[in-house]
Amino acid sequence: MKIKTPLTDAAGQAMLADALCRVPDPARRGFLQRTVTLGALALLTGCSLSDDSAVDQALTAMSRLNDRAQGWLFDPARLAPTYPDSMITRPFPFNAYYGEDEVREVDGAAWRLELSGLVARRAPWTLAQLRALRQESQVTRHICVEGWSAIGKWGGVPFAHFLDLVGADRHARYVGFRCADDYFTSIDMATARHPQTIMALTYDGQILPPRYGFPMKLRMPTKLGYKNPKHIQAIFVTNTYPGGYWENQGYNWFGGS
């Protein structure tokens, strides 16, 4: 600190004020320095920050916190916008963790939907049985985690209706899915019971084609694409966090709007 020479009354008073304010200064200065150091560190290390496991752990912890924040923000009655048929994106893009030439062909006649966990009636379902249930259709926007979006038309059984039919515990925390393409994911019960969450059996009025998830995909306009599992073989209801294919690699688990 430089010592100022008080030449005038005003300068003297300024110095006195200065001196009085200096008492809490070390702590404040220390805090500021640490803040600046943190900023400089972030600027200098850039991408290599993400290699550090402590940073990874902190980011994962933040992602879990964001799951809770999003669960809290989620209004089960708030509907995603719907669109006229004329706005459907054609062709609707294919997307999976594998290429389009690797799409799984599932035998619809042999296929059974298996149920497990906190479900009262666990008998497997055939495709014909699912088609005999109440059907609804929607034209909604599919938003991919990559940022792009496309509008599509899906039809099928309202999932809340199905969960009631099989006696799924509505107070359970998670609904998990295992798929014929070895994909797996899980969602929160509030989204599972959202009025626009449907077990899609059709796309654009036709039987769901293999590339869109034959025989059944879960369609949720309130979730990002990776939360909408295709070729579903098994559904389970649980209170134990089931994770997911992408979620286990770092995509946010709630993953929805």
Added chain:
Amino acid sequence: MRASTIHAPWLRITHWINAVAVVLMAASGWRIYNAAPFWPFTIPAGATLGGWLGGALQWHFAAMWLLVANGVVYLAMNVRTGRLPRQFLPVSPRQFLHDLGCALRGRLAHADPRHYNAVQRVAYLFVMLDIVLLVLTGLVLWKSVQFPLLRTLFGGYELARRLHFLAMAALLGFVAIHLVMVALVPRTLLAMLRGR
């Protein structure tokens, strides 16, 4: 406040936290943009943060809390201390054009760093509003179903994506000019570091 103080501690702290948050948000946001670019260019991967899309999203959705919480403290303190009207108002188009002309000819005096000229006022007000725009368009992208009013206001999800990007570009434009000005008048950096 000390007679010699230009920037109060809260201002310096929020300024530097904001600088860190903006760098983290921009660098991770570029990586997210690269996953599905809507214009015919991508951002060089070396300038991005996160290593891959999932990592970039984790950074983006962690740093957003820093940006918003710090921004709220900054605005609240500006209002509470009366700094907002004192430092940034009034702004008149005439004064702005006059000061801009002087600035471009290199004749704008920085005699008193406590006093902002009209160009500075407009620039700082602009960047405050721009960050608010970034947060609001970001909310539409993150929670398009939960904020229907915002979604409609910004013309739907796809337009909000582009507005979010443009607001980022505008913020970087501000940062570029800001850094040039700091280079031209280096004692403003000292003032932002130690307060005087």
